[in-house]
Amino acid sequence: MSIDTTQRERADQIPPIPSGLEERGQLPRWAMPGALAASAVVVGVVFAIIGFNVGLWVVLTAVLYAVGLYAWSRAVEGRRKATDRLVTIIVSGAFILALIPLVSVVVTVIGQGIARFDPEFFTSSMRGVVGEGGGAYHAIIGTLIITALAALMSIPVGLLTAVYLVEYGKGRLARAITFFVDVMTGIPSIVAGLFAVALFAIIVGPGARFGFAGSVALSVLMIPVVVRATEEMLKIVPNELREASYALGVTKWRTILKVVIPTSIAGIASGITLAIARVIGETAPLLVAVGLTTAVNFNPFDGRMATLPVFSYLSYATPGVPREPYLERAWTAALVLIIIVMVLNLLARLIARVFAPKTR
Amino acid sequence: MSTETSPGPAPAGAAAPPSTKPVVQAGDRIFSGLAKGAGILILVVLAGVAAFLIVQAAPAFFAPAEDIPGGAGFLAYVGPLIFGTLLAALIALLIATPLAVAVALFITHYAPRRLAQGLGYLVDLLAAVPSIIYGLWGAGTLAVAAVPLMQWLERYLGWIPFFAGPASVTGRTMLVAGLVLAVMILPIITAVSREVFLQTPKLHEEAALALGATRWEMIRMAVLPFGRSGIISGAMLGLGRALGETMAVAIVLSVSGGITFNLISNGNPSTIAANIALQFPEASGLTVNVLIASGLVLFLITLAVNSIARYIVNRRREFSGAN
Incomplete structure (x- = not known):
């Protein structure tokens, strides 16, 4: 009995190895769309005061979303999951960014070229x-x-x-x-x-x-x-x-x-x-x-x-x-x-x- | 690629009888001769490319310096062009490589399985658009859209030599030319990186995940180290394309002479390829030889870059753990 207790006491003295994932909460399921909508609205309100610009609105929304979700996740879930979420946002953003030229090229060429597209x-x-x-x-x-x-x-x-x-x-x-x-x-x-x-x-x-x-x-x-x-x-x-x-x-x-x-x-x-x-x-x-x-x-x-x-x-x-x-x-x-x-x-x-x- | 590579017990009769020589028909000889001839023709054509370029370029190397356009000899003529070529390609590479790696990662590891192939096809379409259209788009849309950005750069980052300004009001600057080139080489780097990322051993990925790694940690530990040489060779192939790209730069870039690191002003060095396209239609006499000589220089530069890329790809193929 006495040995057991001492062992347990010793075990209690060793601090648990921080894993970064255990004993942490998780963001609710609506966290990602919610945060995106929230940052869009916040940036939109700011822009409504100082003047609107679609391109800048999209960019600032994305930045605020990335920073905000990272901070929130870091507070609730810890550093590793927060980094993972941040990278997910960056990678998805990069893909959308890469598609912008394709869409822009098609829209520009059709828009400018349709005028003389006749027999x-x-x-x-x-x-x-x-x-x-x-x-x-x-x-x-x-x-x-x-x-x-x-x-x-x-x-x-x-x-x-x-x-x-x-x-x-x-x-x-x-x-x-x-x-x-x-x-x-x-x-x-x-x-x-x-x-x-x-x-x-x-x-x-x-x-x-x-x-x-x-x-x-x-x-x-x-x-x-x-x-x-x-x-x-x-x-x-x-x-x-x-x-x-x-x-x-x-x-x-x-x-x-x-x-x-x-x-x-x-x-x-x-x-x-x-x-x-x-x-x-x-x-x-x-x-x-x-x-x-x-x-x-x-x-x-x-x-x-x-x-x-x-x-x-x-x-x-x-x-x-x-x-x-x-x-x-x-x-x-x-x-x-x-x-x-x-x-x-x-x-x-x-x-x-x-x-x-x-x-x- | 013939019978001797068959694994396991080969069907009887596939192997030729050991003692007699295989019968070779006339048709066989003609066909194999044709195939071999086509292969040799390619070698001849390539030797022809090099030989004709050298013959037509030679007068430019030996002409007196004051006959060369600019009046200071061939090296002084081609120097700023080489600088412009490298600068534009380097800008494109710096912008496109991280973006392409991210896009490739998105397609292979983040996008839903069902969508992945369609998304890959969408990126491939970017590669199919002819360069003349990128040029028109760059001058007509991107350059106009980039003017506020360049004014912003000049105002807040003007202390960096690259953004010293004065910012161009037409937007036809080295930075925009680099951006257009980046869009053009993005699908090439993406395609190569995507191929390599897909080849990452599944067991490595699953082992990382099983040890509790998050998705990003799995990518950093298993996918990126495995794909590093693929990314490098893809970037080199993209660089080769960017160096030789002609029309987009010829349309977008506003050219006036000398070497400068200023990326957002009206005065930019031209690139070799764009300079040929702009000068050649009206060129005559020695100018033609000078332009062909500059083309030869471009050929050598891209040849070096592509050879390095192929070397990296082939080395990886031999020593990769995947085979």
Whole structure:
């Protein structure tokens, strides 16, 4: 008995290790929405006195909410949980902050571009147009031709290279190709444009500007994207499929064409669509390699061509004398471009989902 | 990637008979030749990029100093441009990296499971917007919105050299250009960080939680150390993109010459890429060679940055505990 009591007394003398979580209260469930509403109201009242500003109101509400909830939680729940709550607020806030530009870009482009989003914009070129009217028919045609030519060159090369890397490649050549595809991914778009200019300056003489040069520049940017996307997709085709095909006596190239590629075609098509979406909005290489013209030009091997991004940029950067119609056309061209890119992105998701191989 | 990698008991017949040589058909040879040719073509193209740029840039290196625009030689011409390029990219990196890590954490560890993929797609859309549109948006919306902020910075933080002012009234400053670039590289850094955060071993996370860690402590102890190299390489890839970004800077930045650390005034150094886009359409003669030479410099800078990023990624892949 006596031993027991002394032990218990000793145990009582040792102070309990503070864990920071035990013996603490918890904030009520309504704490987070409640605190948010309270800080919104408080900041709103202050602003009602000194003058209202939506942006500042949102920012100050967020700050007050973060500080207030941290202080409250620290008093009730302790330091560790308070830090956790603070980080949760910061991380969620960062996400909302990151979405603001996306929303703002879409709202700005639609708001500014809708004015000239009319049939005339899609049916007439800028030939002989000064001031109002006119459209981007020539630029849309140019963008389609140049992008199609770039895709025509990039897709076979990219696909075959990916097949080589996954199915055949071993040793130093494959490693060199992998490395240099990585290097190509990092080429700045303006450098690709300069390459096309330098190449054709040597072939056809300096100062030449024509659509095909733009296609060459775009395919320098597009090939590595196609290779990367296709490679990823070919790699996830299970080896069992290849072996089953070999076991039936099918040669390697027919196995690749009939088994491996059909299995991964959904992913490949989606990757190629994304690659097209990436290059269709490129401005800098086309600006230096293709230039701009006001009339429709269907021949990519002769003379300058208009493209949507360059049309938009030059209309904005060097407007004519009544500025407004030029700026309006620039924004509408940007709107058309963003619609094309978004549609291509959605299309890629759709392809990947609809044509995905049935694995189970 | 052929038969020898099959695990376990391979189906009989998958392996070629050991004594005879495998039969190679003509189709096989043609197809593999085509594939190999495409790969070699890529190497040729890249060598061509380097070779043609060097050939066209060479006159700029050897021309007498007074023929170069500015009249003080190539280095004096390209120096402020390199400075501007690095400054704009650095601002973008400093703003975008913490934000991107937070966004990636939100998508992987905070958002409801069901929403996470959709939210990730939303961030990917940011990467799909063409740079010309970011440029128009930066000049038309962000620059205007940033003017009060820059006036505030000048008034209260003007003693810091970065915010010495006088604050631009158009908002077309280095700070705004950096902000636009930050928006553009945010989705790249987010995508890489997100991938790495998702690969964090589940057992590490659950062990941390089981020991009583809060969510943030779990992230700090298990997720961030594991993802550190991923964050670094993502940031480097973003830096490479920011260095080479052309149109957004060309539209947003109001350019007038020299090296300055003042981020909110009208006078800013241009960047290499933006300078090419602005000067090239009207350039002729030696100016073309000078611009191509500056493009070559840009190519080398981005090449170095990207190589470092790839090196970090690959090193991690080899030594990571996840495989």
